[in-house]
Amino acid sequence: MPKIGMEPIRRKALTDAAIEAIGARGTMDVTMSDIAGRAGVSPALAHHYFGSKNQLITESVRALLRELRHDAEHALATARTSRARISAVIAVSFSEKQFSAEVVAAWLAFYVDAQRAPEIRRLLSIYARRLHSNLMSGLGPLAGESDAERIAEGAAAMIDGLYIRKALGTGLARYDAVTLVEDHIETQLLEIQGRTV
Amino acid sequence: MPKIGMEPIRRKALTDAAIEAIGARGTMDVTMSDIAGRAGVSPALAHHYFGSKNQLITESVRALLRELRHDAEHALATARTSRARISAVIAVSFSEKQFSAEVVAAWLAFYVDAQRAPEIRRLLSIYARRLHSNLMSGLGPLAGESDAERIAEGAAAMIDGLYIRKALGTGLARYDAVTLVEDHIETQLLEIQGRTV
DNA sequence: TTTTATTGATTGATCAATCAATCAAGCCTA
DNA sequence: TAGGCTTGATTGATTGATCAATCAATAAAA
Numbered sequence: 001m002p003k004i005g006m007e008p009i010r011r012k013a014l015t016d017a018a019i020e021a022i023g024a025r026g027t028m029d030v031t032m033s034d035i036a037g038r039a040g041v042s043p044a045l046a047h048h049y050f051g052s053k054n055q056l057i058t059e060s061v062r063a064l065l066r067e068l069r070h071d072a073e074h075a076l077a078t079a080r081t082s083r084a085r086i087s088a089v090i091a092v093s094f095s096e097k098q099f100s101a102e103v104v105a106a107w108l109a110f111y112v113d114a115q116r117a118p119e120i121r122r123l124l125s126i127y128a129r130r131l132h133s134n135l136m137s138g139l140g141p142l143a144g145e146s147d148a149e150r151i152a153e154g155a156a157a158m159i160d161g162l163y164i165r166k167a168l169g170t171g172l173a174r175y176d177a178v179t180l181v182e183d184h185i186e187t188q189l190l191e192i193q194g195r196t197v
Numbered sequence: 198m199p200k201i202g203m204e205p206i207r208r209k210a211l212t213d214a215a216i217e218a219i220g221a222r223g224t225m226d227v228t229m230s231d232i233a234g235r236a237g238v239s240p241a242l243a244h245h246y247f248g249s250k251n252q253l254i255t256e257s258v259r260a261l262l263r264e265l266r267h268d269a270e271h272a273l274a275t276a277r278t279s280r281a282r283i284s285a286v287i288a289v290s291f292s293e294k295q296f297s298a299e300v301v302a303a304w305l306a307f308y309v310d311a312q313r314a315p316e317i318r319r320l321l322s323i324y325a326r327r328l329h330s331n332l333m334s335g336l337g338p339l340a341g342e343s344d345a346e347r348i349a350e351g352a353a354a355m356i357d358g359l360y361i362r363k364a365l366g367t368g369l370a371r372y373d374a375v376t377l378v379e380d381h382i383e384t385q386l387l388e389i390q391g392r393t394v
Numbered sequence: 395t396t397t398t399a400t401t402g403a404t405t406g407a408t409c410a411a412t413c414a415a416t417c418a419a420g421c422c423t424a
Numbered sequence: 425t426a427g428g429c430t431t432g433a434t435t436g437a438t439t440g441a442t443c444a445a446t447c448a449a450t451a452a453a454a
Contacts (some may be wrong), residue, residue, distance in 0.1 A: 027309060112367065161360075
């Protein structure tokens with residue numbers, strides 16, 4: 001059984017399993033046993049590779065963020081206009097993968113864990129800044145500095161809020177969520193035009 | 198020491214202490230010891246009055262929501278116009294008390310706990326519906342049915358999102374948060390007027 | 395003396411973390 | 425190329441700490 005070069009395979013399986021477990025329970029309090037079981041290994045092996053539960057969790061968040069960044073970069077790369085960039089950012093935020101009940105639940109759990117673990121907080125702050133700057137990359141050319149900032153801030157808050165509501169089960173469907181954010185931005189941009197024309 | 202009629206006093210002290218403890222740690226994993234200590238009693242007494250940790254937590258959420266409803270009702274009662282009703286709802290959501298780091302952290306922790314405890318989920322759903330209907334009480338007279346619904350949905354999501362960001366420490370100040378939501382609603386209402394006039 | 399308030403001590407369960415032991419692959423050397 | 429040596433992979437069992445929950449006991453009203 002023991003083949004060489006297992007490390008990267010096990011690490012990936014374990015971080016995936018951690019997000020899966022946290023998403024399924026909707027809470028941070030999953031056991032190493034549960035996570036390891038989902039990854040098909042013993043709890044002891046998880047400790048062997050990650051040293052502690054905390055480090056496994058941190059690596060899992062890092063992996064989730066990496067994936068999200070990858071998706072965002074890809075979506076932005078294929079957008080031709082500023083307006084299209086904005087829509088791309090929104091579409092990624094509400095993509096099937098990211099807006100699933102499981103991932104949203106894990107996401108929310110991580111937000112709470114950030115209160116305790118500074119490294120998690122740091123990672124989530126990076127996500128918040130990235131969402132903001134991605135929105136700004138589309139809004140910048142379409143509005144003045146302060147207007148763009150304000151619109152981005154509102155849109156980002158709305159996106160996060162729609163996530164929470166999804167986690168609670170009272171949330172909107174993906175399509176409606178996208179429409180709501182798009183409408184907010186569209187209306188704000190229209191109002192700016194009306195002001196200058 | 199043992200005086201008669203202590204029960205209501207202890208219950209209040211314990212639910213207050215629970216929110217305080219959860220807010221301070223930013224997590225649901227506070228011990229009965231910690232909560233009881235803050236209330237100045239022994240852990241055993243907390244069990245005596247509430248039966249279990251779960252019930253104490255549930256009662257604490259109920260108390261928090263009761264307070265929020267009370268504030269909202271009071272603010273709405275003194276609002277003269279529809280527009281003032283909207284502002285009143287926003288003002289309560291971002292009142293000094295509700296938007297403090299501690300309460301926001303507790304709030305977020307409860308959202309996560311809702312995944313596990315159906316009763317908590319039920320209570321938070323009630324809050325979400327109430328926020329929505331409070332907003333609608335002001336928006337209803339100012340816009341058509343479907344427009345009002347849409348604007349309320351967006352505003353509610355934005356409010357929740359601003360809460361999350363506050364919890365993460367990257368959030369806006371109270372004044373800026375209020376301004377952002379007010380601006381969203383104002384701009385949406387203007388756009389509707391422009392459409393019909 | 396019955397009832398209410400209150401606690402210290404104990405129990406039992408749950409877990410993260412550690413450790414010693416096993417097992418198989420490559421690798422070196424005679 | 426056969427036989428040992430090393431190293432990475434893996435686990436079962438154990439430890440130690442933490443807590444919720446229980447209980448028996450005490451103390452003061454009424």
